[in-house]
Amino acid sequence: KAGVTQTxxxxxxxxxxxxxxxxxxxxxxxxxSWYQQTPGQGLQFLFEYFSETQRNKGNFPGRFSGRQxxxxxxxxxxxxxxxxxxxxxxxxxxxxxxRAIGExxxxxxxxxxxxx
Amino acid sequence: TQxxxxxxxxxxxxxxxxxxxxxxxxxVFSSLQWxxxxxxxxxxxLVTVVxxxxxxxxxxxxxxxxDARKDSSLHITAAQPGDTGLYLCTVLMYSGGGxxxxxxxxxxxxxxxx
Numbered sequence: 049k050a051g052v053t054q055t056x057x058x059x060x061x062x063x064x065x066x067x068x069x070x071x072x073x074x075x076x077x078x079x080x081s082w083y084q085q086t087p088g089q090g091l092q093f094l095f096e097y098f099s100e101t102q103r104n105k106g107n108f109p110g111r112f113s114g115r116q117x118x119x120x121x122x123x124x125x126x127x128x129x130x131x132x133x134x135x136x137x138x139x140x141x142x143x144x145x146x147r148a149i150g151e152x153x154x155x156x157x158x159x160x161x162x163x164x
Numbered sequence: 165t166q167x168x169x170x171x172x173x174x175x176x177x178x179x180x181x182x183x184x185x186x187x188x189x190x191x192v193f194s195s196l197q198w199x200x201x202x203x204x205x206x207x208x209x210l211v212t213v214v215x216x217x218x219x220x221x222x223x224x225x226x227x228x229x230x231d232a233r234k235d236s237s238l239h240i241t242a243a244q245p246g247d248t249g250l251y252l253c254t255v256l257m258y259s260g261g262g263x264x265x266x267x268x269x270x271x272x273x274x275x276x277x278x
Contacts, residue, residue: 090252090271092232093265096265106265112184138207146266147265148267150197150214152212
């Protein structure tokens with residue numbers, strides 16, 4: 049069974065540009081969550097999608113958005129990039145609701161975004 | 165203030181030694197999970213603990229949930245280089261509408277030197 053696949057693996061952008069990251073969940077998983085990981089703040093929850101609907105959202109500005117397609121694949125978009133957006137962006141899929149006690153998240157290897 | 169405080173932040177020890185890392189909070193949680201993240205990879209779930217005082221073992225790793233469900237520890241016996249990684253604890257956060265999602269500690273960076 050293939051794991052969670054994130055593309056691209058590395059990305060370099062300049063301030064003001066926008067970027068789209070892609071995530072393919074494990075087959076059969078309908079929930080996809082996105083996290084931002086930085087050395088200073090650690091892992092922070094961005095948003096979660098289930099059946100093409102955003103079900104939960106973290107405390108990030110509106111420049112961060114996402115969507116999920118009918119095949120459960122998900123994309124996240126960051127517009128008007130800032131230097132502080134440089135981070136590892138991780139996608140995680142789960143079979144059930146990730147907010148359920150004991151639910152297991154399966155993470156991809158992430159997309160390392162550098163904003164210059 | 166960080167909801168989950170993990171300590172130590174960094175730990176470097178020799179192969180074969182024992183170690184304990186901690187995850188502490190002033191809040192009570194219904195459950196707590198530990199993940200390990202190896203360099204260049206995403207986190208992988210190690211264990212979920214739900215009952216105060218619960219102890220779970222995974223080979224050389226022993227996880228304990230505090231009696232008051234506010235803290236947890238991870239003890240590794242006879243550490244091996246393959247144990248190297250970032251150890252993260254995480255809990256579910258709740259607001260009036262239900263669970264909001266997972267909140268992670270900043271983690272303990274563990275290096276096991278051969």
